[in-house]
Amino acid sequence: MCLLFRAVLLVALLFPLTCVAQDRKAVVTVGGFVQDSLSGERLPGAMVRISGQHLATSTNAFGFFSMAVPSGAVQVEVRYLGYGTQVTHLYLRGDTSLVVRLSPKSSQLAEVHITSGAPSHTDIRLANKITLSSREIQELPRLMGEADAVKAIQLLPGVQGGREGASDLHVRGGGPDQNLILLDGVPVYNVSHLLGLFSVFNTDAIKNVDIVKGGFPARYGGRLSSVVEVQLKEGSNQGFRGEGAVGLLSSKLLLEGPVSGGKTSFLVAGRRTYVDALAAAASKLSGEEMSRYRFYDLNLKVNHRFSPQDRLYLSVYAGDDSFADTYVYAGEHQREEQQFKLQWGNVTSALRWNHVFSPKLFGNMTLTYSGYEFKVVDDTKLQQQDSLFHLTLTYASRIRDWGAKFDFDYIPSPRHEINFGGNYTNHLFHPDAIQVDAHLNTPSAIVSAGADVIPAQEYYLYAEDVVRLSDRLQASTGLHYSGFVVKGRHFHSLQPRLALAYHSAKGLSLKSSFSTMAQYLHLLSNTSTGTPTDIWVPATAQVAPQRAWQYTLGASSLAWGGALDVSGELYYKHMANTAEFKDTPDFMQEFIKSGSNTDFAAYVSRPYEERVVSGKGWTYGSEWLVRKREGKTTGWISYTLAWAWRQSDSLNYGERYPYTYDSRHTMAVVASHSLTEALRIGGSWTYRSGSAVTLPTTHYKAYQEEIGQPGQVPQPGSVEFLGERNNFRMPAYHRLDVGITHHKKKNWGERTWNLSVYNLYNRQNPFFLRTSTPGVLSSGTVKRQLYQVSLFPILPSFSYGFKF
Structure with missing residues (x-):
């Protein structure tokens, strides 16, 4: 593979010298944008090809394309999923700019009509990417009235979701921290x-979602396993419109439209639960305090077109979750009130400037915050006669990023497309801190401990050349150089990227790739119960940056008259310097128990490097996908x-031991x-083999001193022997979700009813396993029993949606 990489890189560097004569043959550039004819929304990933010639490309994330083509008469054919194909006839004498407006298909019932020519996977940049449109996500069954992008991604090959109901992504055996999840280009x-x-x-508010699991373009870095890029809609510049929905747990509303004669457009979308309002009403009726929960999120996007070559975008997201549980006891001589609160949230923003320098050169400059x-x-408050005891324990963690980046696409000739750019990010880590405040009539802080704020700087530069070596063979060669500065250390990583794609005359496409990745952030999991108390920490001299090397080999083809896209891929990935906490008790349990002592505070005050261990990992397997995206029936296996x-x-x-989410078989229909x-x-x-867990294999009697009582007589007890790590398999996970949606046109717009059922056949899937001691046998042997805890039974849900 190393010799192959060097050979292709040499060809890529020398190829411009061999095609100078060709480029001097009256070659011109045709470039521009592809957009929705009704809303003006730019369309990323649209296929653009020159009919009768082996020249094709796709639009970038902003709907821009550029192609170097021979002068003279040409036919530019543009296709995009869910839109009619458009053919534009041009006679090119020089560089030409144009805007292609595609019309959405009028009916979802229209059968598939295959246009002759190259399918989408003949573009090497699309061959390693899976795209989910907003429509495909909306057509999935809904949980509590909500269609969800992450739940849709979990149904793709090579991806699984971890715990029941979780939004984690485990891609090709990687951890949830190893995914670069971007919202309009900003990490979440x-x-x-x-x-x-x-x-x-x-x-x-979503336009589409792109998922890359291997063959990473050089512009991506910072994570080992995948890139998930979520693009929001820009906001219609053709007319004001809105949509919304009311579900069992939450409601949402979206508004979009033009401002200033269509040069400016906006989109604002909000969503909120009303579980807390229902709980408050129930508490008032019952006279008892109840747990309360709420979340909200808000998306705002504004863009302004200064000229055909310049556009400015502002994108903002804010979201927050809050859970509160209150316990009150009122006796004759005392009153006790205890309240537990858990709160978490994200804020992201991006300010982007797009500029078309020429039909050959497109640039995007971005300022970001996350x-x-x-x-x-x-x-806890305890009131006894005239005295008040008040104890508050607070545990917190945060990460903040400010960044700037630039990306350029340059097309110098028909056989080359060069992408280059860079990024700088200033991180501020506050891994964990605990504060214990005790008031006995007067305030007095007992303990304040935890890590200090850790500043770090991360940067990268990249360059990539997509080379058309022949009419059927493409290569993408690139380099990604990154650096990370923290605590006086400067880490570096040079990451070569190589991808090859061959397209046979019979429609079969073969592809292979090699990529290296580096990750300077670690996510340390504090608990196994799914609460969001994991902490982000930087790599240091003691906890080195993570690294990965991945090889892939795949094939794809159209089948059934072009209606089905069939693909398969083999992969092998090796990872170094993975990090996780040492074997420690569950964080949430320890935090609650720490109210009686300061042991937990002392634990937190230790540097996180002393609480983790490093290791390595390797994953391998095969993935298969059969997909139908148009017609009366759509979906995938x-x-x-x-x-x-x-x-x-x-x-x-x-x-070695199996990773927690090592599932031998995973399938989705x-x-x-x-x-x-x-x-x-x-x-x-969906079906997947059971996850691996660690359970005790042996229990034996032992004597131990009571905790916190030195000098006491040892008491009889039981000690568990765990044996090997992840030595037990949970039962297999599987469930069936179904949904039905009815649309009806109204004078004011459109209304939608949706009825969905989650877990239709009421499968009791394992959330976690625990052991207990129900008794002792007559022989004196302690009887142990294993219990499964399940989370979601069959859950019907109903929602009402509207558009105007």
């Missing part, structure tokens, strides 16, 4: 609402056969069918 550090039941992405924070508070291993000298006696123009049904069935 926690994508969960309601402990993972919903994600932070409002589907109504912040994530969680806080846990346990507050995905299957993954995979292995995921971890190894650390400090764990499992130094021997997704289908949506239009019965009539107004009525659509859909369903999804």
